[in-house]
Amino acid sequence: METYNNFEKELKRLPIEEREKLIEEKKAKCICPTCPSYNKCAIVEREKLFCMIGRSFLCISFEEGCKCDECPIKKEYKLKYNYFCTRSDEKGQRYLNSVWGSTLV
Ligand code: SF4
Ligand code: SF4
Structure with missing residues (x-):
């Protein structure tokens, strides 16, 4: 079982x-x-950890690079995706990939 699921x-x-x-x-x-x-x-809104709790609710609309x-969180939980602030959390992107077979890029 993958660590993110755990x-x-x-x-x-x-x-x-x-x-x-x-x-x-x-x-x-x-x-x-x-x-x-x-x-x-x-x-100001203390938005962080988009990979776990979902995309930016109020603030981030434009992708200008992703770190x-x-x-360490991405490594710790073996996350597959990125741009979580604009594209959805890991769970959402995994679901979209399973439905459409590709990322939103
Ligand atoms: S993987 Fe990205 S969104 Fe998740 S904690 Fe790290 S920097 Fe933040
Ligand atoms: S692009 Fe990646 S590193 Fe940058 S704020 Fe969004 S989730 Fe965090």
């Missing part, structure tokens, strides 16, 4: 407080703020 299961199993704590821990490792696509709005390949 993480998802663990997250669902946890009580809300522990879930939020775990997400904050993972957010601390997210390197999105070093990325050219990351903007001032995302800083996910250098991120």
